[in-house]
Amino acid sequence: MRLHNNAANDSAEYAIVVRSDYKGRGLGWQLMQMMIAYGRKRGLRSIEGKVLHENKAMLDMCRQFGFEIAIDPKNASICDVRLAL
Numbered sequence: 001m002r003l004h005n006n007a008a009n010d011s012a013e014y015a016i017v018v019r020s021d022y023k024g025r026g027l028g029w030q031l032m033q034m035m036i037a038y039g040r041k042r043g044l045r046s047i048e049g050k051v052l053h054e055n056k057a058m059l060d061m062c063r064q065f066g067f068e069i070a071i072d073p074k075n076a077s078i079c080d081v082r083l084a085l
């Protein structure tokens, strides 16, 4: 899991990867929860990410955590996801 803050320190871009043989056990979900809690604690206003359109697992999780999801205007195969904290 990575959360990389921007220069203004009010938003951060995230990335989460779970090892293939550990997928589907709830780890991705827990990492998302930890990341959101950490972002709130750090006083971030939002968490953002870029997710491949075909990445149903991550997009479903984003929906469940209340992220806004939009197609990247520059690349239709990518979704811009954003959670206001």
Ligand SMILES: CC(C)(COP(=O)(O)OP(=O)(O)OC[C@H]1O[C@@H](n2cnc3c(N)ncnc32)[C@H](O)[C@@H]1OP(=O)(O)O)[C@@H](O)C(=O)NCCC(=O)NCCS
Residues within 6 Å of the ligand: 014, 015, 016, 017, 018, 019, 022, 023, 024, 025, 026, 027, 028, 029, 030, 049, 050, 051, 055, 057, 058, 060, 061, 064
């Ligand atoms: C996307 C990724 C991080 C998901 O991680 P994971 O550990 O396999 O996912 P989980 O097991 O936590 O969640 C899978 C499912 O359980 C659900 N779930 C897990 N824990 C839950 C809980 N406590 N409460 C409710 N739902 C839960 C999730 O919503 C999801 O539902 P579904 O697949 O049945 O629709 C993982 O597939 C991955 O590493 N992919 C490659 C890297 C990548 O694409 N990263 C995203 C770009 S940042």
